[in-house]
Amino acid sequence: QKEVEQNSGPLSVPEGAIASLNCTYSDRGSQSFFWYRQYSGKSPELIMFIYSNGDKEDGRFTAQLNKASQYVSLLIRDSQPSDSATYLCARIAGGTSYGKLTFGQGTILTVHP
Amino acid sequence: GAVVSQHPSWVICKSGTSVKIECRSLDFQATTMFWYRQFPKQSLMLMATSNEGSKATYEQGVEKDKFLINHASLTLSTLTVTSAHPEDSSFYICSARLRFEAFFGQGTRLTVV
Secondary structure, three states, rough: OEEEOOOOOOEEEOOOOOOOEEEOOOOOOOOEEEEEOOOOOOOOOOEEOOOOEEEEOOOOOOEEOOOOOOOOEEEEEEOOOOHEEEEEEEEEOOHHOHHHHHHHOOOEEEEEE | OOOOOEEEEEEEOOOOOOOEEEEEEEEOOOOOOEEEEOOOOOOOOOEEEEEEEOOOOOOOOOOOOOOOEEEEEOEEEEEEOOOHHHHHOOOEEEEEOOOEEEEEEEOOEEOOO
């Protein structure tokens, strides 16, 4: 089982809709999770991170973490064509590997006008 | 946010030659940096953890003699791909950790011909 799993998609939503991206992880000891957006040929850029159970909102983005179900999600409200990208879920290692990110395979999101 | 600068952004080299990629943290000190590799349509895979003043830690399957990492100062880590071959062609990305966030360099597109 992969440490971090995502549905590779592609996920297609109309402009203005809510896009829902999902991620599961295998290590129950995982503490913090990150959502990155990556445009083709570019480095990932951080959208938000979450480490507490529940929801965390930042503008049009809401991250949700459920540690009991080992599930992380990202909701994008009022999706825009500029949101079309690959979204990467990542967990961060602790201890001696502190700072090391393990990425899921990414979900391709397409927002069509 | 903090800035991580990676150079060059792209490089084309002949098979058998070596290529050096630099990763600098511009406005903070990074005792640890990370080097990732990303093949087309795949996610980021950690290659190694670069530790200032000590040897890098390589992930399983990554040849340490081929991918030389030097972290001589708190703001600079270098990755040298030695005796590059076409199969080394990839997108190489460095990152540095600052508190809860991991900041990525712009990435280096390496093409070996």
